[in-house]
Amino acid sequence: MSIVETVKGTAQGLVQGAMAKLVPLAPDSWIPGGVPDPLIAHQHGKIGTPVSRIDGPLKVGGGARFAAEFSFDDMVYAALAYATIPRGRITAIDTDAAVAAPGVVLVMTHLNAPRMNPPAVFGASPTAVGPADLPIMQDDRVHWNGQPVAVVLAETQEQADHAKSLIHVTYAREPSTTSLDEAKANGIEQGLFMGQPLLNKIGDAEAALASAPHTVDHVYRTPRHSHNPIEPHAATIAWIGDGLVLHDASQMVTAQAKTIGDVFDLTMEQVRLTSPYVGGGFGCKGLWDHQILGAAAAKLAGRPVRMTLSREGVYRVVGGRTLTEQRVALGAQADGGFEALIHSGLSIMTPHNNMPEPFILGTRAAYACPNIKLQVQVAKMNMLANTFMRAPGESVGTFALESAVDELAVELGMDPIALRIRNEPEQDPTSGLPFSSRHIVEAWKTGAERFGWDQRSAVPGTRREGEWLIGMGCATGTYPYYRMPGAAARITLIRDGASVRARIEVAAAEMGMGTATTTAIVGAERLGLSLDQVEVGYGDSTIPGAIMAGGSQQTAAIGAAVIAAHNALVAELLKLAGNDSPLAGLSPDEVGSEDGGLAKRDDRSRRESYASILERAQRDELVVSKEASPPLELMHWSMHSHSAIFCEVRVNAVTGETRVSRILGSFDCGRILNPKTARSQFRGGIIMGLGMALMEETQFDERNGRIMNPSLAEYHVPVHLDVPEIDVIWTDIADPHTPMGAHGIGEIGITGVAAAVANAVFNATGKRVRDLPITLDKLL
Numbered sequence: 153m154s155i156v157e158t159v160k161g162t163a164q165g166l167v168q169g170a171m172a173k174l175v176p177l178a179p180d181s182w183i184p185g186g187v188p189d190p191l192i193a194h195q196h197g198k199i200g201t202p203v204s205r206i207d208g209p210l211k212v213g214g215g216a217r218f219a220a221e222f223s224f225d226d227m228v229y230a231a232l233a234y235a236t237i238p239r240g241r242i243t244a245i246d247t248d249a250a251v252a253a254p255g256v257v258l259v260m261t262h263l264n265a266p267r268m269n270p271p272a273v274f275g276a277s278p279t280a281v282g283p284a285d286l287p288i289m290q291d292d293r294v295h296w297n298g299q300p301v302a303v304v305l306a307e308t309q310e311q312a313d314h315a316k317s318l319i320h321v322t323y324a325r326e327p328s329t330t331s332l333d334e335a336k337a338n339g340i341e342q343g344l345f346m347g348q349p350l351l352n353k354i355g356d357a358e359a360a361l362a363s364a365p366h367t368v369d370h371v372y373r374t375p376r377h378s379h380n381p382i383e384p385h386a387a388t389i390a391w392i393g394d395g396l397v398l399h400d401a402s403q404m405v406t407a408q409a410k411t412i413g414d415v416f417d418l419t420m421e422q423v424r425l426t427s428p429y430v431g432g433g434f435g436c437k438g439l440w441d442h443q444i445l446g447a448a449a450a451k452l453a454g455r456p457v458r459m460t461l462s463r464e465g466v467y468r469v470v471g472g473r474t475l476t477e478q479r480v481a482l483g484a485q486a487d488g489g490f491e492a493l494i495h496s497g498l499s500i501m502t503p504h505n506n507m508p509e510p511f512i513l514g515t516r517a518a519y520a521c522p523n524i525k526l527q528v529q530v531a532k533m534n535m536l537a538n539t540f541m542r543a544p545g546e547s548v549g550t551f552a553l554e555s556a557v558d559e560l561a562v563e564l565g566m567d568p569i570a571l572r573i574r575n576e577p578e579q580d581p582t583s584g585l586p587f588s589s590r591h592i593v594e595a596w597k598t599g600a601e602r603f604g605w606d607q608r609s610a611v612p613g614t615r616r617e618g619e620w621l622i623g624m625g626c627a628t629g630t631y632p633y634y635r636m637p638g639a640a641a642r643i644t645l646i647r648d649g650a651s652v653r654a655r656i657e658v659a660a661a662e663m664g665m666g667t668a669t670t671t672a673i674v675g676a677e678r679l680g681l682s683l684d685q686v687e688v689g690y691g692d693s694t695i696p697g698a699i700m701a702g703g704s705q706q707t708a709a710i711g712a713a714v715i716a717a718h719n720a721l722v723a724e725l726l727k728l729a730g731n732d733s734p735l736a737g738l739s740p741d742e743v744g745s746e747d748g749g750l751a752k753r754d755d756r757s758r759r760e761s762y763a764s765i766l767e768r769a770q771r772d773e774l775v776v777s778k779e780a781s782p783p784l785e786l787m788h789w790s791m792h793s794h795s796a797i798f799c800e801v802r803v804n805a806v807t808g809e810t811r812v813s814r815i816l817g818s819f820d821c822g823r824i825l826n827p828k829t830a831r832s833q834f835r836g837g838i839i840m841g842l843g844m845a846l847m848e849e850t851q852f853d854e855r856n857g858r859i860m861n862p863s864l865a866e867y868h869v870p871v872h873l874d875v876p877e878i879d880v881i882w883t884d885i886a887d888p889h890t891p892m893g894a895h896g897i898g899e900i901g902i903t904g905v906a907a908a909v910a911n912a913v914f915n916a917t918g919k920r921v922r923d924l925p926i927t928l929d930k931l932l
Contacts, residue, residue, distance in 0.1 A: 198673045198683060199892070200884070202828035205669045206688070207429070207662065216429045220386035222399040224456035227388070228257050230446055231312035232461075233302040233319045234468045235294045238534045238857030239328035242292040242301060242321055249318035250304055255311030258453045259319070260303040265289045266448050268415050271439060274539075275346060275506050278638070279410040279698070281439050283471060284504035284537040288415075288444050294323065295504065296536045297330075297857040298468030300441050303449045305457060328534040330857035332475070335500060335531035343499055343508040343528035345545075350510050352582045355523035357481075360492035364483025368559045371497070372480060372552035373923045376850035377473035377541055378859070380869055383431020384466050389446045390456035395422040396447060402427040402691075403437045403661045403701040409693035411439055412447065420693070427691040430663040434840070435540030435702060436470050437663065467862035472850060473541035474500045476509050476548050480556035483523075488566050488574040490521040495553055501530050505537040511549030514630040514903065517587075517790055518553065520577035535857055540702060542840055543899035546631050547906070551844075554627035554907030555922065558914070568626055568911070569596055569605065569796075580790035588789035589887035589895075591820045592628065596796045599818025600626075602881060603798040612918035620802040622813075623916025629817075629904025633791035633887075633895045634705035635783040640697025641713035642777040643675070643721050647766040652748065654679055656717075657689035658710050661701035665898055666829030671710050673826060674892065678718045680745035696777045704793070704896025707825065711891035712780035718745065720778040725750060725762070728769040734758045785889045793821040793900040797838075799908040803916045808931035812842055812909060816879040821900060823886040823893035830897055834880045837901015843870045844902065845909035847925050 210216040235242075247259040268290060271282030286295055294301070302319050306312035329335050343350040361367055387400040396418060402408050402425065409425040430437055446459035461469060476499050483492035495515045499508040512526040541547075561568040573593055579586050600606075608624040609615050615622040644655040656675040662668050668688045676686045689695065699709045723740045730736065735743060735750055735758060743750050749761035766774060785791065800814040817834050824830045847868040851860040861867045886893025906924060913931070914920050921930050 199677050199825055200823065200827065203669055203673055203683070203826050205666050205829060206672055207668050218383060218429050218431055219388060219399050219401040219427070220458060220460045222388040224388070224390045227456040227458055228305040228307060228453065229309040229312045230449060230457050230459040231304045231309070231316040232300045232442065232445070232465060232469070233304070233316045235297060235299040235301050235321070236858070237294055237323045237325050238297045238330050240294050240323050240325040242294065243324045244322040245302065246320040247302065250315040253311065253315040253318055255307040256304060256315045257307065257455065258305040258449060260449045260452055261301065262289045262291055264452070266451055268444065268448060269417065271411050271415050271444065273505055279407045281404050281407045281411050283440055283539060284502060286504050288441050289448070296502070296534055298536055298859065300445060300469065303445050305449055305453055309460070328857060329532065330534055331854040335533045338531065340498065340529045340531050343510070343530040344506060345508065345510040350508065350512055350528035352512070352516060352524060352526040354582065357492045357494045357523040357525035360523035361481050361483040361494060364491045365486060366560065366563050367481065367483045368556055368563055369481035370556060370559065370922055372478045372555055374476045374548040374551060375924060376475050376852055377844065377848050378467055378850045378867055379434055379436035379470055379472050379541060380864060380867065381432030381434065381436065384461045384463055385437070385440065385442060385470055386458070386460040387443045387446055388456070388458045389443070389450050391451055395424065398425045398443060398447070400425055400427050400443060401430045401433065401437050403430065403433050403663060405661055405691055406659045406693050406698035407700060408439045412444060415444055416447065423693065425693040427661055430661060433663040434542040435544065436472070440469050442469055463864060464862040467859050468536070471537045471539040473544065473548070474509050474538040476511055478511055478549070478552040480552045482556055482560045484560060484564065488564055488571045490519055490575050492523045493519060493521040494525045495549070496525060496527040498529050498531060500533055500538070502535055502537050503532050507538050507540070509548060510545035511552065512545070513632065514546040514549050515553050516582040517577070517580045517792060518628065518630060519575040520581055521575070524581060535852070542837065543631055543903050546899070546903045547841070547844065550627060550629055550903045551906040551910070551924065554904055555910050558625065558907070558911040559920065569600055572596065572628055583790055585788070585790040588785065588791045588889040589822055589885065590792070590794065591883045591885050592794040592796065594883050595794060595818040595820045598881060599796045599798055599816055602879065603816045605798065608915065612915050615916070619804050619806050621805050621916040622800065622802050623912045623914065625799050625908045625911030625913070625915055627797050627904040627907035627911060629795035629797055629900055631704055631793045631896065631900040631903055633708070633793065633890065634703040635708040635712060635786065636700060636703070636705055637782055638698045638779070639709035639713040640777060640779040641710070641717040642696055642775065643717045645721065645762055645766065645774045647763050647772050650763050652762040652766070653685045653687065654681055655687045655689060656714060657695045658699060658713060659693070659695040659697045660690045660699040660706055660710055662690060663701055665833055666826060667701070667706060667710070669829060670707055670825050671714070674711050674714050678714055678745065680747055680749070697779060704898040704900065707894060707896065708891055709780065711894070713778070715891055716778040716780045717776055720776045721774070722750065724774060724776055725765050728771065728774070729760060729765050730768065732768065733760050733765065735760055789889050791887070791890070791895070793819070793895040793897065795819045795900050795904055797904040797908040799912040801909060801912040801916055803913060803931060808928040810846060810913060810926060810931065812876050814876055816881070817901065819880070819882040819897070819900065820885070821882060821897050822890060822895040824882055824884050825892060825894055831880050833897050834901045835878045837899065838878050838905055839870050839875055841902040841905020842874060842909065844924060845906040845926055846874070849925055
């Protein structure tokens with residue numbers, strides 16, 4: 153069985169014709185403040201041209217194996233039993249009936265689990281991705297309602313599921329904090345994000361607010377949200393010799409392999425984690441208790457294990473977004489100029505993790521204002537550890553901020569778009585850094601014209617069609633540009649007679665957003681090859697480097713790594729070319745890739761194909777690996793993706809039913825590398841924002857800390873009837889300070905959407921909803 157999964161760019165019907173020739177590229181020409189890499193100009197090749205996903209045929213044809221579709225000989229199936237108290241101890245656990253049930257191979261509890269180290273909690277080190285610093289099934293302690301307390305292994309999944317129902321657990325409950333009021337009463341702390349205080353103060357915002365002639369000052373609330381990827385979490389796990397092999401659904405392949413290896417005192421060389429395909433993930437597809445428990449049970453039983461979570465199991469074991477209470481206060485002059493901006497409030501965490509909802513992040517660079525106060529504080533509850541969920545901080549933070557901006561526009565009698573443009577900053581208002589690229593005003597103007605914003609009535613509740621009240625709303629969305637260090641790429645040139653093909657391998661993850669396709673495009677353009685000459689390998693912890701599919705940074709990280717590896721490849725090829733080559737005596741700075749080989753930049757008669765160089769050197773292949781340059785651009789510039797979201801809603805005056813009838817996203821995210829997959833990413837984020845606005849809410853029983861709606865029947869997400877036609881446009885203006893000129897697009901789509909919907913509801917009805925989701929009872 154092959155563990156390494158590669159996606160070939162030769163799928164039928166994906167790309168018509170050969171890729172155009174590539175202009176020579178300077179080896180390190182994208183340095184901050186320097187000349188942009190010619191890739192961003194997309195004068196040739198496939199950059200900026202719609203390309204279908206190269207993994208599409210594999211998926212629709214059933215050839216793509218997901219984590220729960222791998223198998224080993226003699227494999228058993230796992231089921232988890234979950235605690236039913238929020239905090240306390242297990243005083244007795246009766247597993248006799250489960251052990252005796254048909255097909256059962258093993259029942260593992262804290263009484264017989266192997267000794268394991270606690271996983272390193274996210275943020276504790278560059279490779280730590282544990283959800284909490286708690287030991288897993290090492291003692292009789294219960295820390296949240298839903299914590300796994302037993303693992304059953306059986307010959308079939310049905311047998312394991314039945315046997316776990318026969319386990320009886322007795323608990324001694326201990327005092328717990330499961331209500332928001334209790335958590336506040338126990339004390340509030342300063343929130344930290346990536347080790348830094350979530351706190352910014354410029355001037356005296358409270359005094360400026362008190363003296364401003366026009367103000368708004370309100371509290372906005374967002375509920376808990378749970379992850380619901382279409383593929384529930386799963387892992388297929390085996391111990392082979394003294395090593396551990398995991399086929400998992402992971403966004404953080406290399407770091408997860410390192411963290412789980414440390415749990416079992418294994419080196420990185422002893423752990424192999426593959427994640428070739430992930431059926432959706434929004435921050436949740438990482439390390440949780442189930443993979444560690446599956447590995448422990450496999451070790452104890454001496455047999456491979458398939459661990460698949462039920463939909464309910466995802467709610468019990470996998471954390472989501474925590475609730476927030478946010479105060480936004482704005483003070484302005486009569487012309488709309490901001491004098492005070494206050495965005496502060498409360499997030500909730502457990503005592504054992506460090507993941508507050510950093511809702512002020514987007515506000516830091518949003519608007520020009522001389523007096524700013526931003527702060528996130530934290531209270532703690534006994535609950536499942538919360539984690540990243542698409543645009544953590546920005547998605548809920550923009551709801552509060554952009555609702556307040558809309559309320560200020562009403563107070564001023566001013567168009568809400570004009571108010572936003574009036575307060576556009578010339579530089580980052582909190583860091584003082586210049587913006588690397590900021591064209592949100594252009595996005596506003598083109599979006600407003602395309603959407604028909606001039607048809608909006610400034611007086612709420614005045615547009616009506618029968619029972620339906622019609623309104624329009626808008627909001628700004630934002631998400632920062634990240635590029636994490638440590639990204640690397642491996643390029644293998646393979647000679648096949650007179651032609652070559654290339655394999656590009658990156659330690660990245662593909663969750664359905666088109667990473668493999670974008671990597672193939674970037675690699676083919678950089679190497680001067682056609683797309684069908686490029687293979688992409690990813691999702692394997694044995695590939696050099698570490699790239700996390702999170703923070704909307706993976707594409708930039710991959711691009712920088714491919715650029716670095718290509719530079720190294722050119723240098724190695726010149727060494728192999730020798731004195732008989734037309735390229736003899738040239739330095740790497742003088743040479744670029746084009747048309748399947750190398751050529752002197754200013755004299756293309758001096759050129760030689762890759763195949764010719766390899767043949768002369770009597771080599772069938774050449775392999776280079778190189779780590780990307782450090783993300784120095786983040787030291788020099790304030791870098792963000794931006795959006796202008798426009799929404800039209802229809803609210804039934806009799807029932808309060810709300811329907812979004814039109815929505816448009818106008819995005820400013822640098823160069824768009826593949827418009828086809830980008831459009832899908834933008835629309836997917838907008839749909840998730842519609843769910844946040846209108847229906848998503850994790851029902852948390854404050855009496856005992858139990859999640860009460862752990863299924864898609866009770867946790868509502870948007871379905872076809874909830875989603876209108878979504879129009880998407882973008883500026884496509886390259887940022888000269890990033891690899892390929894691109895910004896991240898994976899998370900910008902959700903930001904601003906909930907506020908745009910809420911603002912449209914106000915325009916339709918005159919009712920302001922500051923507490924998500926916007927349900928019927930809040931409008932009747």
